[in-house]
Amino acid sequence: MSSLSIVLNFQAGLGVLANMFLLVFYTFIILCHRPKPMDMISCHQTFIHIVLIITGTDIWLWDIFESLNIGNDFKCKTNFFITRVMRGLSICITCLLSVFQAVTISPSSSLLAKFKYKLKKYMISAFLFIWSFNLLFSSHHIFHAGAFTNMSETNQMKVSKFCSLFPMNYIIRALILTTAISRDVFLVGLMLATSAYMVIILVRHKRQHKHLHSLSHLRASPEKRATQTILLLVVSFVVTYWVEFIISSTAVLLWMYDPVTMSVQKFVMNVYPTITPLIQISSDNRIINMVKHMQFISHQIFKKT
Incomplete structure (x- = not known):
């Protein structure tokens, strides 16, 4: 196994474990407590990131498919379609x-x-719209992806060891790419705008209430922690998403396949779904308090034994 494969598998393992922990935590909150709208969105996000990491790591997915008596063409179409859908869902969510x-x-x-008390009302509708849009938007991959054949390599582009993209009309290819870029620019722009708006609110609130905080409270104030979390998530998402988008778009436009480049693309694509749960775990006081409580209980049990 190459060094890149080891790195990709380690990254995938870390990402799946961290997201599984968050998925169990948010599921428990939703079923046993009164969840916030953010908990429901974050639970949805962790599920999407688990599927995205698994489908983005060919070794794992093909090991699972090996036990199934299914043709390689169907496997490739399914893997590529799910990966593109999850990628779109990630930016939307x-x-x-x-x-x-x-x-x-x-x-x-x-x-x-005025929308504060209507968040839960619009939640299901937002999820349904996002899923429907991304399933429809990525449907063309079903026709333009499949198992690698004996055709001339100029007529198809390998995107993994077993799968390739088949040729399509240049105008159609440019139209799909333009639509994808327009969608991503709009969503990233909206994300940056709302994040900047939140930062302004938190900074203004911090200044207005600064006289109410002692130095110790100010150092670890909720406003400061929330601001740092928002900035970190937004910056990491924007950087990794567009780096991966540039790599994949360039490969499709130039119709060139390079195994190292594709491995780097997969690594970059999995960076955000891997670091997101780590950031959320370290910034959510409920998780921090739960871990401290579990440590205290285990310490007490250890002392008794």
Whole structure:
């Protein structure tokens, strides 16, 4: 196994474990407590990231498929389609999370305040629209992806060891790419705008209430922690998403396949779904308090034994 494969598998293992932990945590919160709208979105996001990591790591997925008596063409179409859908869902759900956060913390005097108490009402509709849009938008991959054949390599582009993209009309290819770029620019722009809005609100709130905090409280204030989390998530998403988008778009436009480049693309694509749960775990006081409580209980049991 090459060094790149080891790195990809380690990254995938870390990402799946961290997201599984969050998925179990948010599922418990939703079923046993009164969840916040953000909990439902984050639970949805963790599920999407688990599927995205698994489908983005060919070794894992093909090991699973080996036990099934299914043709390679169907496997390739399914893998490529699910990966593209999950990739689109990731940016949509992240944008949705950012918008809902902005509405939640908006002051009562703002125009967004009237939507605060309608978040749960619009939640299911937002999920249904996002899933329907991305399933429809990625449907063309079913026809333009499949198992690698004996055709001339100029007529198809390998995207993994077993799968390839088949040729399509240049105009259609450019149209699909333009539509994808337009969607991503809009969503990333909306995400950056709402994140900047949240940062402004939190900084303004911090300044207005600065005299109420002691130095120790100010150092670890909720406003400061929330601001740092928002900035970190937005910056990491924008950077990794567009780096991966540039790599994949360039490969499709130039119709060139390079195994190392594709491995780097997979690594970059899995960076965000891997670091997102780590950031959320380290910034969610409920998880931190739960871990401290579990440590205390285990320490007490250890002392008794």
